Amino acid sequence: MCPSSAGPGDGADALFGLDALDAAPSTGGDAAGAGGRPAFRDSPAARRLLPVRHIYAEPAAAASPRGRQILARYPDAAVTEVHSHWRIPELHGNEGNVERWVRVKGETLILGEKKTLATRPNGRSADWIAPGPSNGCAMACAYCYVPRRKGYANPVTVFTNIEAIIAQLRRHVLRQGAKREPNQCDDSAWVYDIGENGDCSVDALICDNTADLVRSFRQWPTAKASFATKFVNPDLLDLDPRGRTRVRFSLMPEADSRLLDLRTSAVEERIAAAADFLDAGYEVHFNLSPVVLRPGWKEAWGELLRHLDDVLPERVRRQAAAEVIMLTHNQALHEVNLGWHPRAEDVLWQPGLQEEKRSQNGAVNVRYGLGVKSAAVGSLRSLVAEHAPWLRVRYAF
Numbered sequence: 413m414c415p416s417s418a419g420p421g422d423g424a425d426a427l428f429g430l431d432a433l434d435a436a437p438s439t440g441g442d443a444a445g446a447g448g449r450p451a452f453r454d455s456p457a458a459r460r461l462l463p464v465r466h467i468y469a470e471p472a473a474a475a476s477p478r479g480r481q482i483l484a485r486y487p488d489a490a491v492t493e494v495h496s497h498w499r500i501p502e503l504h505g506n507e508g509n510v511e512r513w514v515r516v517k518g519e520t521l522i523l524g525e526k527k528t529l530a531t532r533p534n535g536r537s538a539d540w541i542a543p544g545p546s547n548g549c550a551m552a553c554a555y556c557y558v559p560r561r562k563g564y565a566n567p568v569t570v571f572t573n574i575e576a577i578i579a580q581l582r583r584h585v586l587r588q589g590a591k592r593e594p595n596q597c598d599d600s601a602w603v604y605d606i607g608e609n610g611d612c613s614v615d616a617l618i619c620d621n622t623a624d625l626v627r628s629f630r631q632w633p634t635a636k637a638s639f640a641t642k643f644v645n646p647d648l649l650d651l652d653p654r655g656r657t658r659v660r661f662s663l664m665p666e667a668d669s670r671l672l673d674l675r676t677s678a679v680e681e682r683i684a685a686a687a688d689f690l691d692a693g694y695e696v697h698f699n700l701s702p703v704v705l706r707p708g709w710k711e712a713w714g715e716l717l718r719h720l721d722d723v724l725p726e727r728v729r730r731q732a733a734a735e736v737i738m739l740t741h742n743q744a745l746h747e748v749n750l751g752w753h754p755r756a757e758d759v760l761w762q763p764g765l766q767e768e769k770r771s772q773n774g775a776v777n778v779r780y781g782l783g784v785k786s787a788a789v790g791s792l793r794s795l796v797a798e799h800a801p802w803l804r805v806r807y808a809f
C-alpha cells in the first residue's frame with residue numbers, strides 16, 4: 413500500500429475514501445487473458461514483434477517484483493547488468509546501429525527504475541503528463557520523437573518501480589480534487605497522459621505496468637488516463653477500465669502509414685478495434701497524426717475520413733474526438749533515417765515548407781512554416797467538417 417500525501421482536512425479525501433484508492437499493482441501472474449481467451453502476449457504474433465534475446469538491467473530493477481516477472485517471461489534472454497538505463501554505450505547512440513536499428517527494438521529490453529517521479533502540466537492533449545511506465549518503443553515509426561534522448565536505437569525500457577509511479581499519481585490526483593471547469597482535455601476529469609515516451613499497448617506485451625495503471629485510474633473518479641497507440645493489443649480488452657482510460661488510436665492515410673509506421677498494426681486494424689475497445693469500457697478517441705504534407709495529402713486524408721464515416725458504428729462516433737498534429741521532424745533523425753529508410757525522408761524532409769526551431773536541449777527540430785502550417789490545419793479541419801462532421805476536433809496544432 414502506498415502512502416498518500418493528502419492529509420485530513422485538505423478537502424481531497426472528501427471526494428472519495430482513501431480505501432477506494434487501493435491501487436496495489438499486481439504482483440504476479442498474467443493480467444491478460446482474464447476474459448477466458450489465451451493471452452495475446454503469449455501468441456506467436458506477439459513473440460514475433462518482441463523476440464527478446466538480450467535484457468540490460470539495473471540491479472535494483474532486476475531484483476524488483478516487476479523485474480523478476482519480466483526476467484521469468486524471457487528465460488532464454490542473456491542478461492547484462494548496467495549501472496543506468498540511460499547509459500548503455502553498446503546500445504544507445506546512432507553510430508553503428510543504423511543497420512540493426514529495427515532489429516534491436518524487438519530483440520532487446522532494458523529494465524530500469526524511474527528516478528524522477530514528476531507529473532508535469534500539459535494542457536493540450538491531456539491536463540497532465542504522468543511519469544510514464546516506460547521509455548522507448550518496439551515499433552519504429554520514421555518520425556518518432558521518443559528515441560531522441562537516447563539515440564535512435566532505443567528499445568523499450570520498462571520502469572519496474574510501478575508502485576512508486578502509481579503512488580505519485582495517486583497523491584497528485586488527490587491534491588487536484590475535482591475538475592471544476594470543462595476544458596479541451598475533458599469536460600469533467602483531469603486527464604493524465606500515461607504514454608508520453610512509448611506505446612502502452614506494446615508495454616502490455618511485456619508486463620502488467622499498463623494493466624496496473626488502468627486499474628488504478630478506474631478507482632479515481634476525478635481522473636482519467638490517456639494514451640496514444642498504433643498497436644492493437646487485444647489483452648487490453650480484459651482490463652475493465654470503466655471509462656477511466658482514454659485510448660487514442662493514431663491514424664493517418666494508409667499509404668503514409670505503410671511508408672512511415674514500421675512494425676505497427678495496420679491503420680485498418682486500429683479503426684476496426686475502436687468499437688471493441690469502447691465496448692470493453694474505454695473511451696476511444698483518435699489522433700490524426702502526424703499530418704505529413706506531400707502531393708495528394710488532402711485527397712488521402714479525405715479518403716481516410718470518409719472511411720471512418722463509413723465504418724465506425726454510431727456508438728463510437730457519439731463519444732469520439734480527435735487531435736490533429738502536424739509533423740515535427742528533427743535534423744539528426746533525418747540523417748539517421750537516410751541510413752536505413754531514405755524513402756521516408758522524401759516526404760518527411762521538406763526544407764521548402766519547413767523551418768528550424770532549436771529546442772531547449774539544442775536539438776534542431778523542423779516544423780512546417782507558420783503560414784504553411786495554419787493553412788494545412790485549416791484544410792484538415794474543413795476535411796473533417798465535410799467528411800466526418802461528428803468528429804469533434806479537441807485541438808489542432
Ligand code: SF4
Nearest residue numbers: 549551552553556610
Ligand atoms: S508507436 Fe509511437 S512511440 Fe512507438 S515508434 Fe511509433 S511513434 Fe514512436
